[in-house]
Amino acid sequence: MLEKYLDEINKCTRCGFCRVWGWKDVDSVCPVYKYTDGWETQYPRGRVKLAKLLTEKKIKISEKMVDHLLMCTLCGHCKISCPINIPLDKIFHAIRKEIVENDLSDPAHREMANNVIKDSHPFGNRRRHSYAEKNMSGKIKVLYYPGCNANYNAPKIIRATKSVFAKLQINYQVLDEDACCGYPLYESGHISDMKMAAEETLSKIEKYEADIIVTACPGCLNALKHLYPNELSLNHNYDIKDISEFLIPLVNGKLSSHNKTVTWHDPCVLGRHLGIYEEPRNLLKVIPDINFVEMKLHHEKSRCCGAPLAEIPRMNELSIQVASERAKEVEEVKAQEVVTSCPACYSNLKRAVGFNQLDVKVKFLTELINEVLSDE
């Protein structure tokens, strides 16, 4: 697994630019490093060295090493900052597969994978809201795939998105059952479990006979659209769109005034990993009277919100620290609202805003669109 990246791993000059820059618009490349003890193994350069040593079989993965390796959100900021473009995100993901293969998966990640296999969602013994209002009869145009995070942690997102679809008179159906895309398992390196989940999910999707699948979760989008065919060899013919791409052509002229200063938080998966930066911005910018501002770090330099760390209970504090820094950036540009379209970012930024008692409102993209979209 890691072996295939050895040439790339060997390219690391050890310049250290992936540590902390302190220059101009980027004061820190790795969003997590500054909140760690600060060892080499807690930022990309040291992890690349570990990848090299593991590939050359000079060291073995240990529990403590896993702890350091997981203090990484796979946000990809280091990759875009590397002067010689080493695919750091891919290397760090390959290490996660090694962790799983060595049976050293973090218990929280293991539990998540077990839950997905057992219950088709990662959150264990919890109850999901029900959203279906329509009977599944007749062919539908759009299948709205809300994702487990929205289902279990932020149902408000689903209610808002449904309302937007209804107002736009879309012929749609919510995928109103547990069907995990497997993205959290991909991130934690549980690839074979992800494949099992993916196969089950595809069979559930198939029942809806939809023309388009619309996601409002970048992880789901990445999994369904890219990882299934490219990483799992699960090919399908669905047209899959992010909610921002889907809504842009439909809302123009139907939005009412929103006289607020608003900024956009780029989810790492949507932005750096999938390259979707402009669509959500364009959607916000067509709202009449909106004062759209960018945060200090935006587009490919956007700061991660730290949400993936929260999957591991002992890293919850770290997750809040990283999120707090992002939330403070919202306040710095005097934005009243920060909008995003990743349920994990949404929840983590909300926590950070609350924790820091900031006068900022966190909104999901469809939540804001629903507010300003007329019924007609």
Place this chain on the structure above:
Amino acid sequence: MLLDKLKAIVGDNNVTTEEFILHTYTNDFSVSPSVVPLAVVRPGTTEEISNIVKLANEYKIPISPRGGGSAQEGGCLAVEGGIVIETLRMDRILNIDEDNSIVKVEAGITFGKLMAALEKKGWKIGIAPSGALAGTVGAHLSRPGVGWGNVKYVSQGDQVLGVKAVLPMGDVVNTATAANPHSEVFFRYALGPDLTGLFIGAEGVYGIVTEATLRMYPYPEEIYLERFSVRSLKDAVSIFREIAIHNLTCFISAPFINSNEIVFDINIEGFEKEVEAKKEEVRKIINKYPDVKHLGSDEPLKFWENRWYNTGLEFVDGIAGVVNFFLPYSKIELGINEMRELIDKHGVTKYVQQVFPGPTGAEVVALLFHNPSDKEELNKIYSAMKEMMSKSLILGGAPYSKGRQWAPFLKEEMKETGYWSMSKTIKKALDPNAIMNPGVIGF
């Protein structure tokens, strides 16, 4: 036992003997062979460093001081059975004294952080290394570094007004005007011998610099860049020399010396009128050489805007063994040609030669690229580098930084000199247990 004592000094979280962590403190930017240390310690204060050093003397354990770990000659690498003291936690700006144009910092601050803080207040430092984003002030002055700005500001050593350092037995010394207990650092050459100089370029063998006071300058009203190319190396060196001796530029950078074309950028800074006048003088010099092409300002300005991010782009061709030394202007052409002959002799195919002129000579650089998986190529590079280092010293060159890479060659050429003998005498007096960065420089 040692571990417990180290923990008592710096706290449990700032010392490690975890094997997987230790393995990541075995390299810098160089191709020097790596050694796994016994422990890595990350102190937060001068006092903690002093206590660690006293403890190391008690146990007779060698110490390797380390900043950002991104230098090219292996100066921060561990030695067998030794500990690494990493200074990155000591990254505070202690005082920006705008009245006296000096800035006092802890040694572990990166240049990126320092420059950003100064620029916010309308100030700048003189010299910063190309690896400024990761490199630390303490490490750079210990080499002593040159970098962006070295035509005008010469060397990092020339920017240092005074230091606080922990000596090899653990005593703490303040140099320059701060040697007077009633004073801070504001002037270097005072109160006796220039003991600040003892630490500059010493790569830690006489102690660990924990604080430094540097000169700072008002941020220039204008910064102008222009790119030229010239076919003859002889003409290029003449141009560099003439520009430098008239102190017309802040820096000149010639990152690619090919056999048939030398591309170079000049950077002029100052008041608007001063920049305009210097620009004219530079052009007068350059226009005396018929072969020179004017390539405009757009590309170098773009590079300048992103200069710290762009550094390192040349390494996309592989990891480089670096041979980097100073030569006086009269020998630069010879030096470049001799190095190229040796590179060719050893069959190294991927390389770049560079020149970064200073006021009295230039930094002559050769980067020999290889893929670390290719052991055959690496061996070629090792053998080329050995001969190049030896030759450069015979030519009268002086390494930019010594580290473990140059140590045997320096010893070979200098062991019989009064300089060597005096340096060793000082070393023995300050470091009787020979624990402070042993092997670096050659003694």
